[in-house]
Amino acid sequence: MQGIRSDRSGKMKYWTFFLVPCILILLSFSNLAFKSKPSGKYRLDFFTKHNQFYLCDSAYKSNTGSDTFWTPEAYHDKLGVDYDILGIGIESYGHVKADLEILDSADPEKDFSRYDHVVEAGITIQSGLLQVLNFPDYKSYLKLIITPGKYRVRVYSSGLNNVDPEADEGQDHYKITMWADSRMDRKVLKQFVKK
DSSP: OHHHHHHHHHHHHHHHHHHHHHHHHHHHHHHHHHHHOOOEEEEEEEEOBTTEEEEEETTOOOOTTSTTTSOHHHHHHTEEEETTEEEEEOSSSSEEEEEEEEOSSOOOOOOOTTOSEEEEEEEEESSSEEEEEOTTTOOEEEEEEOOSEEEEEEEEEEOOTTOOTTSSOOSOEEEEEEEEOOOOOOEEEEOOOOO
16 A cells, blocks of 8 residues: 555646646646737726826836936927826826727727827836826726837827816816837827817
8 A cells, every 4th residue: 555655646746847847838828828918908997187197117217307208399298208107197186087009009090080189108117017106195096918119109188178177077088099119209199279
């Protein structure tokens, strides 16, 4: 009986030794598959302050309080830009209502007639973890695992007219698209002019 027990024990050790690495390899492949296809749409509905929120690398090092971040041009364009963080300007003082969409390829939309303002810029996500933060608490409202690299982010703003910038609530809504791209410059595709 002891021989049978030791034989079973040896087989168990063999299968454990064989199965554990196989399971780890399969999990790593499934993780890589997820990272290489991070596309999806995410609803954002949270409160911030001072007409702004942030899209950033979870390990960002840029200083959003520097003189080069929220410049007069950045306020006008509704987008503060640095290497690993973007500040998105909103019309309402505090309530963010937006959709974030991670795309597999460049955003094909060319007709901006239904939007009040459209601006885009680049961001680098080195850590592989993208975050959406409010201001001034920098509380995280969304964390996404994405493939590390450079991305182009486009912000579509609608419902900006008749919004009181001092009020928490307004009719403003935002659509944010993001795709892998090496272009980093800020570019306004449609400028908002208040009526």
